[in-house]
Amino acid sequence: xxxxxxxxxxxxxxxxxxxxxxxxxxxxxxxxxxxxxxxxxxxxxxxxxxxxxxxxxxxxxxxxxxxxxxxxxxxxxxxxxxxxxxxxxxxxxxxxxxxxxxxxxxxxxxxxxxxxxxxxxxxxxxxxxxxxxxxxxxxxxxxxxxxxxxxxxxxxxxxxxxxxxxxxxxxxxxxxxxxxxxxxxxxxxxxxxxxxxxxxxxxxxxxxxxxxxxxx
Ligand code: B16
Ligand code: MG
Numbered sequence: 001x002x003x004x005x006x007x008x009x010x011x012x013x014x015x016x017x018x019x020x021x022x023x024x025x026x027x028x029x030x031x032x033x034x035x036x037x038x039x040x041x042x043x044x045x046x047x048x049x050x051x052x053x054x055x056x057x058x059x060x061x062x063x064x065x066x067x068x069x070x071x072x073x074x075x076x077x078x079x080x081x082x083x084x085x086x087x088x089x090x091x092x093x094x095x096x097x098x099x100x101x102x103x104x105x106x107x108x109x110x111x112x113x114x115x116x117x118x119x120x121x122x123x124x125x126x127x128x129x130x131x132x133x134x135x136x137x138x139x140x141x142x143x144x145x146x147x148x149x150x151x152x153x154x155x156x157x158x159x160x161x162x163x164x165x166x167x168x169x170x171x172x173x174x175x176x177x178x179x180x181x182x183x184x185x186x187x188x189x190x191x192x193x194x195x196x197x198x199x200x201x202x203x204x205x206x207x208x209x210x211x212x213x214x215x216x
Contacts, residue, residue, distance in 0.1 A: 006170065009171050049120055053075075174192060190203050
Protein backbone atom coordinates (compact mmCIF):
# COMPACT_ATOMS: atom_id res chain seq x y z
CA UNK A 1 0.00 0.00 0.00
CA UNK A 2 1.49 3.36 -1.01
CA UNK A 3 1.53 6.51 1.16
CA UNK A 4 1.52 9.17 -1.55
CA UNK A 5 -1.46 11.49 -1.21
CA UNK A 6 -3.47 12.65 -4.19
CA UNK A 7 -5.70 15.73 -4.45
CA UNK A 8 -8.02 14.70 -7.23
CA UNK A 9 -9.73 11.58 -8.57
CA UNK A 10 -10.72 11.61 -12.25
CA UNK A 11 -13.24 9.03 -13.40
CA UNK A 12 -13.87 7.59 -16.78
CA UNK A 13 -17.59 6.89 -17.18
CA UNK A 14 -18.38 3.95 -19.47
CA UNK A 15 -17.14 0.75 -17.85
CA UNK A 16 -15.95 2.43 -14.63
CA UNK A 17 -19.07 3.90 -13.02
CA UNK A 18 -21.68 2.07 -15.09
CA UNK A 19 -21.71 -0.80 -17.55
CA UNK A 20 -22.68 1.23 -20.61
CA UNK A 21 -19.86 -0.65 -22.41
CA UNK A 22 -22.35 -3.49 -22.95
CA UNK A 23 -24.81 -1.11 -24.65
CA UNK A 24 -22.03 0.28 -26.88
CA UNK A 25 -21.24 -3.34 -27.78
CA UNK A 26 -24.85 -4.25 -28.57
CA UNK A 27 -25.32 -1.12 -30.71
CA UNK A 28 -22.09 -1.75 -32.70
CA UNK A 29 -23.06 -5.42 -33.03
CA UNK A 30 -26.39 -4.53 -34.60
CA UNK A 31 -24.51 -2.45 -37.18
CA UNK A 32 -22.09 -5.35 -37.82
CA UNK A 33 -25.05 -7.74 -38.21
CA UNK A 34 -26.54 -5.41 -40.79
CA UNK A 35 -23.22 -5.24 -42.66
CA UNK A 36 -23.04 -9.05 -42.59
CA UNK A 37 -20.18 -9.88 -40.25
CA UNK A 38 -19.71 -11.17 -36.73
CA UNK A 39 -18.46 -8.83 -33.99
CA UNK A 40 -17.30 -10.52 -30.80
CA UNK A 41 -17.12 -9.35 -27.20
CA UNK A 42 -13.33 -9.88 -27.35
CA UNK A 43 -13.04 -7.56 -30.35
CA UNK A 44 -15.12 -5.02 -28.44
CA UNK A 45 -12.23 -4.56 -25.94
CA UNK A 46 -10.37 -2.53 -28.58
CA UNK A 47 -13.28 -0.09 -28.90
CA UNK A 48 -13.44 0.79 -25.21
CA UNK A 49 -12.56 4.41 -24.48
CA UNK A 50 -11.92 5.36 -28.11
CA UNK A 51 -14.02 7.91 -29.98
CA UNK A 52 -17.14 7.06 -31.96
CA UNK A 53 -15.56 7.48 -35.42
CA UNK A 54 -12.38 5.62 -34.42
CA UNK A 55 -14.59 2.82 -33.05
CA UNK A 56 -16.37 2.61 -36.41
CA UNK A 57 -13.04 2.35 -38.24
CA UNK A 58 -11.97 -0.47 -35.90
CA UNK A 59 -15.31 -2.23 -36.38
CA UNK A 60 -15.11 -2.01 -40.18
CA UNK A 61 -11.54 -3.34 -39.94
CA UNK A 62 -12.78 -6.39 -37.99
CA UNK A 63 -15.32 -6.99 -40.77
CA UNK A 64 -12.70 -6.67 -43.49
CA UNK A 65 -14.47 -3.56 -44.77
CA UNK A 66 -11.82 -0.87 -44.21
CA UNK A 67 -11.71 1.78 -46.98
CA UNK A 68 -15.01 0.59 -48.50
CA UNK A 69 -17.09 3.59 -47.46
CA UNK A 70 -17.01 7.36 -47.98
CA UNK A 71 -16.76 9.74 -45.02
CA UNK A 72 -20.43 10.61 -45.51
CA UNK A 73 -21.48 6.96 -45.43
CA UNK A 74 -19.40 6.40 -42.31
CA UNK A 75 -20.97 9.38 -40.58
CA UNK A 76 -24.43 7.97 -41.36
CA UNK A 77 -23.40 4.58 -39.90
CA UNK A 78 -22.00 6.22 -36.75
CA UNK A 79 -25.23 8.25 -36.37
CA UNK A 80 -27.28 5.11 -36.73
CA UNK A 81 -25.24 3.27 -34.09
CA UNK A 82 -25.59 6.28 -31.80
CA UNK A 83 -29.37 6.38 -32.20
CA UNK A 84 -29.57 2.70 -31.21
CA UNK A 85 -27.23 3.36 -28.25
CA UNK A 86 -29.15 6.45 -27.07
CA UNK A 87 -32.43 4.51 -27.12
CA UNK A 88 -30.79 2.01 -24.75
CA UNK A 89 -29.28 4.54 -22.36
CA UNK A 90 -32.47 6.58 -22.19
CA UNK A 91 -33.78 3.59 -20.21
CA UNK A 92 -30.73 3.38 -17.94
CA UNK A 93 -31.75 2.91 -14.29
CA UNK A 94 -30.08 4.40 -11.20
CA UNK A 95 -29.52 0.85 -9.95
CA UNK A 96 -27.15 0.27 -12.88
CA UNK A 97 -24.57 2.51 -11.21
CA UNK A 98 -21.88 0.04 -10.13
CA UNK A 99 -22.01 -1.04 -6.48
CA UNK A 100 -19.74 0.93 -4.15
CA UNK A 101 -19.41 3.99 -6.41
CA UNK A 102 -21.35 6.22 -4.01
CA UNK A 103 -19.29 4.90 -1.05
CA UNK A 104 -16.08 5.94 -2.81
CA UNK A 105 -17.43 9.43 -3.58
CA UNK A 106 -18.39 9.90 0.08
CA UNK A 107 -14.88 8.82 1.19
CA UNK A 108 -13.20 11.14 -1.33
CA UNK A 109 -15.18 14.09 0.06
CA UNK A 110 -14.21 13.10 3.62
CA UNK A 111 -10.58 13.26 2.51
CA UNK A 112 -11.20 16.67 0.86
CA UNK A 113 -10.32 15.33 -2.55
CA UNK A 114 -11.68 16.90 -5.73
CA UNK A 115 -13.51 14.74 -8.24
CA UNK A 116 -13.83 15.03 -12.00
CA UNK A 117 -15.36 13.11 -14.87
CA UNK A 118 -13.09 12.50 -17.87
CA UNK A 119 -15.12 10.66 -20.49
CA UNK A 120 -14.74 10.33 -24.25
CA UNK A 121 -18.50 10.05 -24.62
CA UNK A 122 -20.63 12.76 -26.17
CA UNK A 123 -23.54 11.08 -24.38
CA UNK A 124 -22.04 11.59 -20.90
CA UNK A 125 -24.53 14.35 -19.88
CA UNK A 126 -27.51 12.03 -20.55
CA UNK A 127 -25.87 9.19 -18.60
CA UNK A 128 -25.07 11.46 -15.62
CA UNK A 129 -28.66 12.65 -15.62
CA UNK A 130 -30.13 9.14 -15.80
CA UNK A 131 -27.91 7.96 -12.92
CA UNK A 132 -28.33 11.22 -10.95
CA UNK A 133 -24.59 11.48 -10.27
CA UNK A 134 -23.66 14.91 -11.73
CA UNK A 135 -23.79 16.23 -8.14
CA UNK A 136 -20.69 14.21 -7.21
CA UNK A 137 -18.35 15.97 -9.64
CA UNK A 138 -16.41 19.20 -9.16
CA UNK A 139 -15.67 19.21 -12.90
CA UNK A 140 -17.06 17.37 -15.91
CA UNK A 141 -15.13 16.97 -19.15
CA UNK A 142 -16.72 14.84 -21.88
CA UNK A 143 -16.43 14.10 -25.58
CA UNK A 144 -18.21 17.35 -26.52
CA UNK A 145 -15.41 19.41 -24.94
CA UNK A 146 -12.22 17.88 -26.30
CA UNK A 147 -10.74 17.75 -29.76
CA UNK A 148 -8.28 14.89 -29.25
CA UNK A 149 -9.56 11.45 -28.26
CA UNK A 150 -7.90 9.06 -25.79
CA UNK A 151 -5.06 7.90 -25.81
CA UNK A 152 -4.36 11.63 -26.10
CA UNK A 153 -4.33 12.97 -22.51
CA UNK A 154 -6.40 16.09 -23.34
CA UNK A 155 -9.58 15.00 -21.51
CA UNK A 156 -7.74 14.36 -18.21
CA UNK A 157 -5.38 17.34 -18.45
CA UNK A 158 -8.40 19.61 -19.10
CA UNK A 159 -10.11 18.27 -15.94
CA UNK A 160 -6.97 18.97 -13.86
CA UNK A 161 -6.69 22.47 -15.35
CA UNK A 162 -10.31 23.32 -14.51
CA UNK A 163 -9.65 22.32 -10.89
CA UNK A 164 -6.18 23.98 -10.81
CA UNK A 165 -4.57 20.74 -9.66
CA UNK A 166 -1.16 19.55 -10.94
CA UNK A 167 -1.40 16.39 -13.06
CA UNK A 168 0.93 14.49 -10.72
CA UNK A 169 -1.62 14.89 -7.93
CA UNK A 170 -4.38 13.20 -9.93
CA UNK A 171 -5.51 9.56 -9.95
CA UNK A 172 -7.39 8.34 -13.01
CA UNK A 173 -9.83 5.40 -12.87
CA UNK A 174 -10.14 3.81 -16.30
CA UNK A 175 -11.33 0.55 -17.85
CA UNK A 176 -9.72 1.01 -21.26
CA UNK A 177 -6.18 0.61 -22.54
CA UNK A 178 -6.53 3.90 -24.46
CA UNK A 179 -7.61 5.75 -21.30
CA UNK A 180 -4.84 4.29 -19.13
CA UNK A 181 -2.33 5.31 -21.77
CA UNK A 182 -3.82 8.83 -21.70
CA UNK A 183 -3.46 8.96 -17.89
CA UNK A 184 0.18 7.81 -18.00
CA UNK A 185 1.02 10.34 -20.72
CA UNK A 186 -0.53 13.07 -18.56
CA UNK A 187 1.74 12.03 -15.66
CA UNK A 188 -1.20 10.87 -13.54
CA UNK A 189 -1.58 7.68 -11.51
CA UNK A 190 -3.44 5.15 -13.67
CA UNK A 191 -5.79 2.77 -11.87
CA UNK A 192 -7.27 0.10 -14.13
CA UNK A 193 -10.76 -1.25 -13.54
CA UNK A 194 -11.10 -4.78 -14.87
CA UNK A 195 -8.72 -7.65 -15.51
CA UNK A 196 -4.95 -7.34 -15.26
CA UNK A 197 -4.34 -9.18 -18.54
CA UNK A 198 -6.37 -6.55 -20.47
CA UNK A 199 -4.73 -3.59 -18.70
CA UNK A 200 -0.95 -4.21 -18.49
CA UNK A 201 -0.06 -0.49 -18.46
CA UNK A 202 -2.01 0.32 -15.26
CA UNK A 203 -0.13 1.23 -12.05
CA UNK A 204 -2.71 -0.84 -10.18
CA UNK A 205 -5.66 -2.97 -11.33
CA UNK A 206 -8.77 -3.45 -9.19
CA UNK A 207 -12.12 -5.05 -9.96
CA UNK A 208 -14.29 -2.05 -9.07
CA UNK A 209 -13.70 1.55 -7.95
CA UNK A 210 -14.73 0.98 -4.32
CA UNK A 211 -11.80 -1.42 -3.95
CA UNK A 212 -9.66 1.75 -3.94
CA UNK A 213 -11.12 2.91 -0.59
CA UNK A 214 -8.40 1.16 1.52
CA UNK A 215 -5.73 3.03 -0.47
CA UNK A 216 -7.10 6.47 0.48
P1 B16 B 1 -20.12 8.20 -27.64
P2 B16 B 1 -15.62 6.57 -21.75
C1 B16 B 1 -16.22 6.10 -24.29
O1 B16 B 1 -16.62 6.52 -23.01
C2 B16 B 1 -16.57 4.64 -24.52
O2 B16 B 1 -15.77 3.81 -23.68
C3 B16 B 1 -16.30 4.27 -25.94
O3 B16 B 1 -16.67 2.92 -26.16
C4 B16 B 1 -17.10 5.19 -26.84
O4 B16 B 1 -16.83 4.91 -28.21
C5 B16 B 1 -16.73 6.65 -26.55
O5 B16 B 1 -16.97 6.93 -25.18
C6 B16 B 1 -17.56 7.62 -27.36
O6 B16 B 1 -18.87 7.51 -26.91
O7 B16 B 1 -20.34 7.50 -28.93
O8 B16 B 1 -21.22 8.02 -26.63
O9 B16 B 1 -19.75 9.67 -27.83
O10 B16 B 1 -15.24 5.16 -21.48
O11 B16 B 1 -14.47 7.47 -22.13
O12 B16 B 1 -16.50 7.16 -20.66
MG1 MG C 1 -14.45 3.55 -20.26
